[in-house]
Amino acid sequence: MSDLETPLRPKRKTAVVDFLVQFRWIVVIFVVLPISFTMYFLTYLGDIRSEMKSYKRRQKEHDENVQKVVKRLKDRNPSKDGLVCTARKPWIAVGMRNVDYKRARHFEVDLSAFRNVLEIDQERMIAKVEPLVNMGQITRVTVPLNLALAVVAEFDDLTVGGLINGYGIEGSSHIYGLFSDTVVAYEIVLADGQVVRATRDNEYSDLFYAIPWSQGTLGLLVSAEIKLIPIKEYMRLTYKPVVGNLKEIAQAYSDSFAPRDGDQDNPEKVPDFVETMIYTPTEAVCMTGRYASKEEAKKKGNVINEVGWWFKPWFYQHAEKALKKGEFVEYIPTRDYYHRHTRSIYWEGKLILPFADQWWFRFLLGWMMPPKISLLKATQGEAIRNYYHDNHVIQDMLVPLYKVGDALEWVHHEMEVYPIWLCPHRMYKNPIKTMIYTEPGFEQHRRQGDTHYSQMYTDVGVYYAPGPVLRGEVFDGAEAVRRMENWLIENHGFQPQYAVSELNEKNFWRMFDAGHYENCRRKYGAVGTFMSVYYKSKKGRKTEKEVQEAEQAILETPIAEGSVLAFTDDGVLPVSLVFDALRELGTEKCEPQIVTLSSSNQLPVGSSAVDIVFTLCRSIEFPNEQLLGEISRVLKPGGTVLIYKISDASTGETDKTTSVLERKLLLSGFLEAKALQVKSSLPSELSFGVKAKKPSWKIGSSFALKKTTKALPKIQINDDSDLIDEDSLLTEEDLKKPQLLSSDCEVGSTRKACKNCICGRAEEEQKVEKLGSTVDLSNFKSQCGSCGLGDAFRCATCPFKGLPPFKPGEKVSLSANFLTADI
Incomplete structure (x- = not known):
């Protein structure tokens, strides 16, 4: 798409709700801001009290709370109670999607106690935290140790559980992936109350890969072990302006963190943090950051900008100065940089409080900012809520890096929303095909930003009132989101489910892969206990009947052959x-x-x-x-x-x-x-x-062998049959005892044949006597010519039988022991 002309739209008629939205700032200033500040302060005190406890005590309390959750699940009666969900109120969520599924009858499990940092293991570089720990709390603990989570989401209020079960990204995601990719282990309470620890290489590895994006529909997350990285005190941030069309801005954005030579894992070429903000169709600012020490930041001539103070200009407006000022560098305290978008809620604060970015408001009331999103949702009412769905856009489009230019042009043509936030993230090629997955064969193309083990994606953040709405023109927000979702499906993109979705069930599972998720749902008993991820994300109210019918349909779906x-x-x-x-x-x-x-x-x-x-x-x-x-x-x-x-x-x-x-x-x-x-x-x-x-038996299986005993053959004996007595066959001679021959051979140096010799000695003695002890063969002539060759060649009647071979004319002498027995 190269034509950036936007369609002509008719003017929209003004309604009462327009005035409610326009003057909503009155409720925000006098109601929402004071209550928000009070809640922030009380939460802070609770966090401080938690940090005063030892890790051992926190772990003990955690184990006790887990057992309460287990007991609660085991007390549930599946035939009478509704589906399981947390006891948190529907409006208490950072996402803009209202939690409508809780309006139906449900079985609540209270997880409000799970808000402690259980351990910071500096040897293993692991932080073990509970699901309600938010980003502000974890950075307050880790940054003083020069440690941080590998991916720290920008908002203070974003919780670990929401970032794992849903979606979490930050400027370091081009190195470490999404927030869920940095998790080492999950502690999950399954539907039957069993507590398991899932890692990427233990017996629950399938569950480990299924948890991200599942919206808590596989089990209840009660703790997570997350990767820590070493950091420094400051972030050295470079602001670089970019002027050109959207395709050129997309290329400049890619070049800011992805070397064209493909050396994506080289820390010398790849910055620690990356983000780009597009202010108009032709203007943007690319920001790249690297960790810096306190000594480097405080060198003479360096500029330090503590953006965390309430009276400071909002970060997105401060970055916009680069369009006029040109490229510049400054140092920001690391924790201030992590939460740079919190106070202004990116740029949504400008719509909520149109004058909140002015210097006088920042000095007088900026310390109460930002209003809690949950309170904004609680005070908006049904009319304002529907107005925002139709005339406001808060969406994230996750697209492959090489399609960012196309995505930007599509957003401009269909929505005209500015500023736009760009943040890259790696999508790893997992051994299991999860709900979100890389493009098949991406590694063969080796496009910019890709490696052999991961494909580079980008979050195109679209947050603000569309151009037609600001101009007073007709804009169908639901239809625009529907077209956006179709574009994402066609371009292998994904839509985080914290936002309002118009997807029907068929298109939902065209965008996401259901195979592994549904297998785990069945394997771990989640079907019939937890709502499916599609139905939980579905827009609109849910009645108890709808919930029951939806889960019954899943239960009745035949399992594949x-x-x-x-x-x-x-x-x-x-x-x-x-x-x-x-x-x-x-x-x-x-x-x-x-x-x-x-x-x-x-x-x-x-x-x-x-x-x-x-x-x-x-x-x-x-x-x-x-x-x-x-x-x-x-x-x-x-x-x-x-x-x-x-x-x-x-x-x-x-x-x-x-x-x-x-x-x-x-x-x-x-x-x-x-x-x-x-x-x-x-x-x-x-x-x-x-x-x-494969054989139909398992290795190690045992079978009971049936011992078959054959009965002896039955012989039918008739009295008339002729039987022979064996004894009658013996004669009297057979019954006589045999007489052994007695031996009277003389024993000595020479033995002689005994009387009645039967061993052949007598014959040998006779032969010697016949021939003599010495035989003269000088005149002997053999008739056959073989007498002297030995017994093998002699005739049967040869007189020399038994004598050694000899030559004619030779005198043959017999040894003295010739007749001695060999044994």
Whole structure:
């Protein structure tokens, strides 16, 4: 879109509500501001009292409060009580979406006690906090230690629980990702009252990846362990003006933090903090910040700007000076910088109190700013609330970095909202496909800001009254948001659910991925206990009947015939290909879950969790033995593994590869490995496939062996049969005792044959006597010529039988012990 001309709109008729909105500042000054200041002060005192307690005592109180929550959940009667939600009032929320689901009958669980910082572990660089701890509280504890959360959201009132279950971003998100990406562990109370600790690599890793963006619909968050980083006392902030069209502004914004050479992880090239504010279609200011020490900030000539004082100009107006002043640098105390947008609520404060940015108001009443958003919502009434929905925009558009220019042009054409806030954030390529996910195959393009493990996104913050409203023209806010949501779906963008949404259920799950979320809902018993994330975010009032019908519909939805896990080594795995392959095998209903393999070849799924594993591979070595073992682990007993190959090899090579795959599967413990014929309905690049089954028993299973005892054959004996007595077969000679021959061989140095010799000694003695102890062979002539060769060549009647070989004419002497026994 290059045409920035906005459509012509007719003038809007003025109504009573316009005057209520115009003079609402009276209620804000005399009611909302005093009450807000009182609430801020009381909250501050509560935080100070909490900080005075030891970590050990805070942890003990935390454990007691968790047990109260567990008891409360176990006391719930599912057949009589409504769905579970927190006891917080509907209007007490920072988001602009009213919590309409609480207007229906529900089962309340009080979490108001969970507002303590439980521990600051400086060795592990972890902060353990409860869900109602807000950003102002955590920075008040960590910044004096020169520590901070990796991502600190701008508003003081934003809570840890809201930023985890919903959406949280800050100027450091281009390095660390969203707020939920910096969480190390969650402590969750499940629907059945079980308390679990979920991390990215323990048995509840699936729950760990499902919690972000779930809006508290999987369990009750009672604590979180969050990553800490070392910081310095000041932020060195550079203000750089940019003049050009929206596409040029988008490119300048990208260049401010994303090196064009792709060296995104180089801290020398990438600043610690980034944000850009666009004031008009042709003017913007890019701000980049780096942590600086106190010594550096206080060097001669450096400018220190303590923007946290109530009388200081609002930050967005101060940054706008760069458009006239040119590029400049100043040092801001780190904590003041973290909360730079709090006092003015970005630039929304200008609409709430039109003169609040004037110097006299800042000096006189600026110390009471800002008004609490929850009180603004509580005092607005139904008419003003509907007015803001129709004539006001508070939306965040999360879009890939390379599409920021298109998004800016779309916003200008459809809404004409200025200023616009730009803040980048990394979206990590997780091992599990979560509700928000990167574009498939982004790593192959390596666009500006991307790495092999993350894609760079940008939050396009659209907060203010649209241009047509300011000009008194007709503007349909609901329709504009609906078109924005469709644009996001078409461009792989996402809409945070703190804002008002016009999405129907079908489009909601087109924007977000439901697979892993719904699997966890069923696995951990959230269905029927907690409301679904779509219904919780749905615009409008909810009656008790609507709530019950919605949850009953989820309960009655048939579970898919088979849960499918799919992965590939080919970069991109089209979902349609998975469906087509499974359809050929007769599996129509399934819930494919496409995951990305880690370097350790570990599948991010629990043991015996899926029915079918589908893999598309190009390499002959994929899957290897380790991966086949992982496939066997995640498959249910009797589950199926399908391996399709992409190959340009000849038929002979294909047959060889098929046999190799079959052998690998059999050696890995699979059964019935056989080749599959690729049918014409599948893509032509699929050369062949192999299918195998996991045995129908689990490893370690035991079976009781049924001992079968065969009965002895029954012999029917008839009296008439002829039986033989064995004794009658023996003769008298057989019954005589055998007489052993007595041996009378003489024992001595030489032994002689005994009487009645039967061992052959007598024959040997006779032979010696016949030949003599010495035989003269000088004149002997052998008739056969073999007598002297030895017994092997002598005749049976040879007189030299038993004598050693000799040569004719040679005198043969027999040794003295020739006749001595060998043993």
